[in-house]
Amino acid sequence: MSTFDALREQLLSAAEAFSGGGEALSGILSGMVDDVDRMLREELEIFPVCHHSPASALAMTRRLRAKRPKVVYLELCEDLRPLLDELRNCRLPVALQAYATDLDGFPPGSGPLSVVAPVTEASAEYQAIAYALDTPGVELVLVDRSVDHVFQWLPREADGTPVPAPPAGTAGDDGGHGEEAALHGGAVGVEIGDLRPGFAELEEHLLHHGKVRHWSEWWDQYVEQPLTGADHDTYRQAMALIGSLFRRLRPSDTGRLARDEERERYMWTRIREHLAASGADPAECVYVCGAFHAVSRVAESGLASGAPPYTITPRTATRWLYGLIPSSHSAIEAQFGLAQGSVSIAAATWAKAVARDGLTPYRLAGGQGGGSRSKAAKGAKAAGGAAAPPAPPGPAADRLTGFLAAAPAPDGLDEDELRGWCVDIVRLARRNGYLASTADAIAVFETSILLAGLRGRARPTPYDFADAAVTCIEKDVVPGRRDVRRLCEILLGGDRIGQVGYHSLPPLARDVHDRLEPLGVDLTRRTQQRVLLDLRSDPELEPCSDLLWRLRYLLPDDAVRPVMGARRLGERPIQESWDLAIGRHQRSIIELGYEGVTVEQVLEQRLRRKVWEPRATAGTALEAVEDALLYLGGRRLADELGARAVELLAAERTVDDAPEVLRRIRRLLAHHRAIGPELPAWCEAFVTTGYAHYCTLLPTAFTDDGTGVRQVGAMLGFLFSMEGLALALGCDRAQLELAVRQSHPQAPEKTALLWAAQTQLGLLPREELRARCDGLLDNPLVVPSFPLYLSGFVQALESVPALAPFVVEVLSKAFARLPDSVLLPWLPTLITTLRRHAAELVPVLVREAGRTFPGGLAELDGWTPPWERPAVPARASRAAPAPGGPVARLLARHPQACDAVAGLLGCAGEWRADGEPAPRDARVRELIARHPEAAGAVAALLGG
Structure with a gap:
């Protein structure tokens, strides 16, 4: 006879009454009871949990102190086990991370891959980890699939790229805020005990009838609070029943249920393998897993399963890197689709329950903020003396019937607690710019009670209080930097942010801390710190300056920000000022440690990867050369990257990158000429290759509508400015003349560019060019398009700077002779073009105009433009x-x-x-x- 026969009969009678004899509801309710019964009869004790649940953490702590198991099987990726010992050096919350950039066995382009498993103190998994690691003779075994299998089992796009499952959020779940919510980046989250309905209609029904806005509030109200003080048997049976309900109502056509069943086969296989190898007694072991997996119905479930052995597929050849990264409550909420502030509220509930029950939680000895080994042992001893002995083996008594039938004991209103919340939220609101007063505190107090009554609660919850505070204080606008809901989160526990200790950092991160130690700043602080470096009086700080510039290149912009000083070719500042927020970006530095041992190695690898990627161009390669000279120094890497730039330039079939190429090669040539008598071999090869390359493409670029005037101007700028060096290196000027003669553009801008090029080569005299422009102004059919010719002449200054006086002359004639209907619409186009594409040409025009036009108003009346002055008679001049x-x-x-x-x-x-x-x-x-x-x-x- 089953322990739950009475409960099964009651549920079947209720199903008969509600469904009118339908079998579907009867099967679900009866199956839920069978699932709970089967879990309790399992020889190995299964402990169902929910992730980041204070009720689960409290029940786990009590059970560990009562039973003292010798082996703890934990639902967590098995290859993350070496990281757990490093939790001693961290301040929670932190996340275990696995990271891979060089993929072998996954589709190209699917990387980098990253997996995180966040850990908080108010979680059952941390209590189990702390107990196992700090208790002699206890073994901790992780049994979930490896990180590699996480991505192997993900659904894939058409090209084979893994598609991470989105967080199970609803419209009301706005988990996460600010940069703290991005601490996990784009990693795939791994959690223990994901308890959420996979059936959207069920979740909507529960939220509606529970009078709550999102799932986190429903779970806290109807599961967390009733189970916080429940005994061990009641907790296990209730959590198993909830897991069975969500499991049976999850749609089977999404593929997620199939992946969950694969995980269960994997975990039970690992458990049986360990028991067979170690000879441990199942009665002295405990299996900690999510309530959803605790009621598994796969054939491999249970130690007495007669199913054939499950074959675990091999891992790919991908090399995974492991480490710890800081986490936060906001990051966990954003990762798993929880309501904003729910993890902070759970942490506050955990702290309150621990203080109320006099329970000593497990904390890793040596952990930042945790107790010592002796303190934990004393707490365990004190708690162990008062704890009940472990339950004898065999089926447990039916606690579900009484738990489900009896209403939860009403928890009376704690006026002191609520009053303290109201006073503190008004104080915080005033500090953040709100016009809050004592009247607002009273209004929040009364509104909280009113909302709790409307929602059928005996006392206001933190969610009721937050809603009341928003209603009474925030009103219509948010004048402060934070909104009131965020202030409530700070008040109720804050967005606690974890930190990885120095000894748990990868070698690169520790090296950064060591090398920046002379600056005398605390790099673990999350606040921004100002640092001043006087490199003239304190030259030993130059290595710190070099490292800061390299970190500036590798880290996000606000991690290392220069306030004073710049790093340019050929320049070395004598003073620098920096704003450092390295502690706020600890995750980014840790992930740099996955790429190399030192910052210099990572920078070199990234520069090489930048120039060898399929979409690299000559411009990006020249940028990499400049970065190598700026941040790494030396010539070896720069010469290697420069040789790659020559290859990319010769292989290009378009000239879209010509302006970038021209600007960077000019700067690099000037730098090398300033530091030495000879140019590097790659610079000479780049000039000769570019001269021949652009000469070949010039006729096509003039006629191609897809090639802009800016690109053609940059090509001519390269050819004319590099002509002397190119001819000295063996190029033939006839190639350029032939390319210009073969160019026949149709667009007015490119026609003006061609005329400028012909003038530079001596193929078109200046007087004939002036006559052509005057003819355009005199032709009424061409006058509307004359501004386009002007734009071309302005772009020609890039290649023919000696044409500046003529461009000023043409602009002056245009402003004097063009009608307003043509001139005025063109002016905005001219200004935006100069600002966006040719900003460096504006000073050339301004200087030339300053030399041409008079400097004062008094001289303007009698001034005659040079192009209108009478020429000296040729006969007299030749005497x-x-x-x-x-x-x-x-x-x-x-x-x-x-x-x-x-x-x-x-x-x-x-x-x-x-x-x-x-x-x-x-x-x-x-x-x-x-x-x-x-x-x-x-x-x-x-x-x-």
């Missing part, structure tokens, strides 16, 4: 200077300079008696006669 003219007088006034220049030119002569030079040959006279304008101009400049 040869008369004997004894200004040139002769100039030479006579400066005989030493004249002799020196004549000697250099091979025209040394003698002076006549009248003071004029008497050359030995007629070459000087021929030179003056051939170039009279130049001689006259020089004489005029020198006052001759």
